[in-house]
Amino acid sequence: MPVLVYTENVEGKFKKSTFEIVSYGRAIADQNKTSLVAISIGDVSKEELAGLGKYGAERVLNVSNEKLKNFINQAYASVIAEAAAKEGAEIVVLSNSFSGRGLAPRIGVKLEAGVADGAVALPEQAKGKFIVKKTAFSGKAFANVELTSEKKVISLIPNAYKIEEKGAIAKVEDFGPALKPGDLKTIIKEIVRSTDKVSLPDADIVVSGGRGLKGPENWGMIEELADLLGAATACSKPVSDAGWRPHSEHVGQTGIAVSPNLYIAIGISGAIQHLAGISSSKVIVVINKDPEAPFFKVADYGIVGDAFEVVPQLIAAVKEYKASA
Amino acid sequence: MKILVCVSNVPDTTTKITFTDNNTQFNTAGVQFILNPYDEIALARAIELTDGGNGSATVINVGEVSTEPTIRKALAIGATDAVRINAKPHDAWFVASQIAAYVKSNPFDLILTGRESIDYNGSKVAGMLGELLDIPSVSIIKKLDVNGTDVTVEREIEGGKEILTAPLPIVAGTAEGVAEPKIPNMRGIMSARSKPLVVVEPVTVSTLSNVLDYETPKPRGQVKLVPADDVAKLVGLLHDEARVI
Numbered sequence: 095m096p097v098l099v100y101t102e103n104v105e106g107k108f109k110k111s112t113f114e115i116v117s118y119g120r121a122i123a124d125q126n127k128t129s130l131v132a133i134s135i136g137d138v139s140k141e142e143l144a145g146l147g148k149y150g151a152e153r154v155l156n157v158s159n160e161k162l163k164n165f166i167n168q169a170y171a172s173v174i175a176e177a178a179a180k181e182g183a184e185i186v187v188l189s190n191s192f193s194g195r196g197l198a199p200r201i202g203v204k205l206e207a208g209v210a211d212g213a214v215a216l217p218e219q220a221k222g223k224f225i226v227k228k229t230a231f232s233g234k235a236f237a238n239v240e241l242t243s244e245k246k247v248i249s250l251i252p253n254a255y256k257i258e259e260k261g262a263i264a265k266v267e268d269f270g271p272a273l274k275p276g277d278l279k280t281i282i283k284e285i286v287r288s289t290d291k292v293s294l295p296d297a298d299i300v301v302s303g304g305r306g307l308k309g310p311e312n313w314g315m316i317e318e319l320a321d322l323l324g325a326a327t328a329c330s331k332p333v334s335d336a337g338w339r340p341h342s343e344h345v346g347q348t349g350i351a352v353s354p355n356l357y358i359a360i361g362i363s364g365a366i367q368h369l370a371g372i373s374s375s376k377v378i379v380v381i382n383k384d385p386e387a388p389f390f391k392v393a394d395y396g397i398v399g400d401a402f403e404v405v406p407q408l409i410a411a412v413k414e415y416k417a418s419a
Numbered sequence: 420m421k422i423l424v425c426v427s428n429v430p431d432t433t434t435k436i437t438f439t440d441n442n443t444q445f446n447t448a449g450v451q452f453i454l455n456p457y458d459e460i461a462l463a464r465a466i467e468l469t470d471g472g473n474g475s476a477t478v479i480n481v482g483e484v485s486t487e488p489t490i491r492k493a494l495a496i497g498a499t500d501a502v503r504i505n506a507k508p509h510d511a512w513f514v515a516s517q518i519a520a521y522v523k524s525n526p527f528d529l530i531l532t533g534r535e536s537i538d539y540n541g542s543k544v545a546g547m548l549g550e551l552l553d554i555p556s557v558s559i560i561k562k563l564d565v566n567g568t569d570v571t572v573e574r575e576i577e578g579g580k581e582i583l584t585a586p587l588p589i590v591a592g593t594a595e596g597v598a599e600p601k602i603p604n605m606r607g608i609m610s611a612r613s614k615p616l617v618v619v620e621p622v623t624v625s626t627l628s629n630v631l632d633y634e635t636p637k638p639r640g641q642v643k644l645v646p647a648d649d650v651a652k653l654v655g656l657l658h659d660e661a662r663v664i
Binding site for chain 1: 430432433434435436438445456457511512515537538539540541542543544545546547549550551553554555556557558559561571574575576577578579580581582583584585586594595596625626627628629630631632633634635636639640642643644645646647650651653654655656657658661663664
């Protein structure tokens with residue numbers, strides 16, 4: 095009974111979080127001494143699909159259907175559940191992306207499966223138990239959740255599992271799902287995507303600004319630093335509440351939770367609600383002129399100084415580092 | 420139109436999270452419980468859409484009697500009436516099953532949830548409800564408009580947004596941008612006491628998951644301070660020591 099992994103694409107290309115989830119699925123398949131089957135929905139080239147083999151998928155089910163070109167939550171969930179049933183898969187894994195968050199609960203209901211959302215590690219399987227560690231209380235804690243159902247759905251948060259390249263080329267097979275008209279009631283009108291910007295939830299590096307930056311006109315240096323580092327930009331709640339930056343950049347308990355390798359907080363004091371959203375970052379750098387800012391207590395590196403002096407110097411130093419690298 | 424708003428009773432955002440009984444129970448001692456912030460957004464939009472007698476905004480909560488202050492707060496903000504399903508919310512599957520059972524005998528045109536609750540952050544109830552009721556569901560929306568029998572929503576996607584339409588009824592999970600949360604006024608607080616709050620007994624639901632215990636994030640070591648006049652040193656540390664650039 096294979097493990098089934100849903101591999102999400104963006105405009106026909108797989109992204110980093112997709113390779114993470116395939117690597118994660120591979121490891122779960124190995125735990126259970128079984129094979130890993132991927133399912134892709136949408137217009138993706140044969141080469142791109144076969145390339146999933148590199149991360150450990152043995153077979154790829156390719157669903158290429160005009161009606162499923164764009165993401166329709168209800169229909170995609172039906173297709174993935176149908177594939178799981180046909181393959182006899184008991185474990186379905188997917189990324190805890192915006193789309194994945196819509197799919198996991200629907201697939202769970204269809205398969206009568208327990209759903210572990212926001213997993214941060216491989217499941218622990220011993221003595222007939224299946225336990226998944228997931229984020230809880232908006233990053234302030236983790237919960238160990240036991241899935242007691244026969245079938246299981248797990249969604250993995252981005253940057254939580256390391257990509258492993260070990261396989262070869264995957265066998266690509268066409269998969270023709272039995273679509274019901276009721277699943278296709280949603281119509282996509284428009285997709286607006288800024289491809290020149292790094293997407294925040296799965297960014298490796300995040301540069302985040304707070305009220306200490308005094309106004310939206312001062313975000314130029316934040317963007318410049320982010321561009322140099324290939325980072326996404328983010329902000330604290332007061333900043334998005336004030337309309338300086340869009341809500342989609344708000345990181346924290348009531349915004350987006352991020353788990354990058356490097357989080358650089360500039361002019362953010364570090365209120366408990368903000369810290370909740372960034373606590374799973376691997377390395378935290380804080381730049382703040384107030385040495386008493388609570389953010390320094392959870393930081394790995396800190397600079398006590400005025401952002402308007404420190405950040406331009408940091409930009410210069412990164413440029414110099416890049417020129418010498 | 421009839422709108423159902425699913426609400427959770429959650430620890431206040433400033434709460435320091437601790438556990439008791441070998442880390443198996445959330446320590447509620449001294450914790451202030453609030454209406455889940457994302458649910459406040461859902462409720463505010465439901466009130467706007469039904470403003471001026473254009474239908475009703477019902478709130479529903481799966482919880483024990485201790486959640487009633489939060490339900491009364493929702494009524495004070497402007498909900499028309501409320502339903503409490505009298506059970507401990509075991510997990511998202513349990514909650515969604517209870518609400519679906521209620522909706523099957525009490526239909527609604529639009530069902531709103533917050534994008535997630537700030538305690539378990541599952542974002543699961545909206546999708547599960549959609550599946551149980553066999554209607555479309557959209558998670559994490561930033562805008563919602565109703566035009567006759569259709570609903571148009573803006574959904575958040577990585578690096579952008581997607582605009583989609585669907586025929587009512589649907590389930591949608593609201594995030595910042597959908598509406599500004601409303602603060603109850605004195606009239607609202609007074610009238611909340613007399614608004615109907617119906618208590619319904621739960622249906623039997625199979626158990627699919629259990630929380631065994633909790634962990635808190637490992638504390639980080641002491642912060643390494645870099646002098647403000649030697650910023651290049653930070654870049655060196657990030658490259659050589661932390662290996663993140």
